[in-house]
Amino acid sequence: xxxxxxxxxxxxxxxxxxxxxxxxxxxxxxxxxxxxxxxxxxxxxxxxxxxxxxxxxxxxxxxxxxxxxxxxxxxxxxxxxxxxxxxxxxxxxxxxxxxxxxxxxxxxxxxxxxxxxxxxxxxxxxxxxxxxxxxxxxxxxxxxxxxxxxxxxxxxxxxxxxxxxxx
Amino acid sequence: xxxxxxxxxxxxxxxxxxxxxxxxxxxxxxxxxxxxxxxxxxxxxxxxxxxxxxxxxxxxxxxxxxxxxxxxxxxxxxxxxxxxxxxxxxxxxxxxxxxxxxxxxxxxxx
Numbered sequence: 001x002x003x004x005x006x007x008x009x010x011x012x013x014x015x016x017x018x019x020x021x022x023x024x025x026x027x028x029x030x031x032x033x034x035x036x037x038x039x040x041x042x043x044x045x046x047x048x049x050x051x052x053x054x055x056x057x058x059x060x061x062x063x064x065x066x067x068x069x070x071x072x073x074x075x076x077x078x079x080x081x082x083x084x085x086x087x088x089x090x091x092x093x094x095x096x097x098x099x100x101x102x103x104x105x106x107x108x109x110x111x112x113x114x115x116x117x118x119x120x121x122x123x124x125x126x127x128x129x130x131x132x133x134x135x136x137x138x139x140x141x142x143x144x145x146x147x148x149x150x151x152x153x154x155x156x157x158x159x160x161x162x163x164x165x166x167x
Numbered sequence: 168x169x170x171x172x173x174x175x176x177x178x179x180x181x182x183x184x185x186x187x188x189x190x191x192x193x194x195x196x197x198x199x200x201x202x203x204x205x206x207x208x209x210x211x212x213x214x215x216x217x218x219x220x221x222x223x224x225x226x227x228x229x230x231x232x233x234x235x236x237x238x239x240x241x242x243x244x245x246x247x248x249x250x251x252x253x254x255x256x257x258x259x260x261x262x263x264x265x266x267x268x269x270x271x272x273x274x275x276x277x
Contacts, residue, residue, distance in 0.1 A: 075184060112245075117204070117210065120249070122253050123256070
């Protein structure tokens, strides 16, 4: 129930932010739309399933800051390679191990890899992830496992309830 | 005034990254290597451009929308890139490598 109320608040808040009009008609329309979405979500039984999301949430902004730094750093590196008179690239396609347990963290890791210029995730499997890198240096940087550890650190610790749920 | 200068600097940096990304897409040898410069455009390029626009917006509703554009871009663009790369690999496209280039076989055909 708490999840449903939270979802309604987020949806209605988004509506207000995006519309910017505070006339009764638009506010009521927004509330109706948000309520309808929550009702459909409840009917589809999509709520209350994401237990693994409740990780150390305060680590997320720290991770995003670090990721932003990595993106700017690798943007500059790839920009230099693009502008070099002789194209000095050495693309590699490789499978790397990944330590995330939840699907959400795996998606986060794969998306972080793709967001960082120089590396693109091409397949996500069980405990490993396939990566295409523009240079060997980019692949080596990923292999050091720094990003992998940082993503896993934002995951929830394995609780008894979660362990019992896991297949 | 200071805000204007900062915003111009940010927009210029963003434009530089978009330009570099464009040049990169043009120079790279195959689909997979082209995706890397394209990644510069929708992270650093779009990020600095939106930051510059954010400093100019002056209205909090506009600012919120600009931030939301950036957030949605950060969630959707890697998914699209991943889907594209995955589909190309499933279809049997072999990535360009240095060795294959030396064999004068740029299209990746055996």
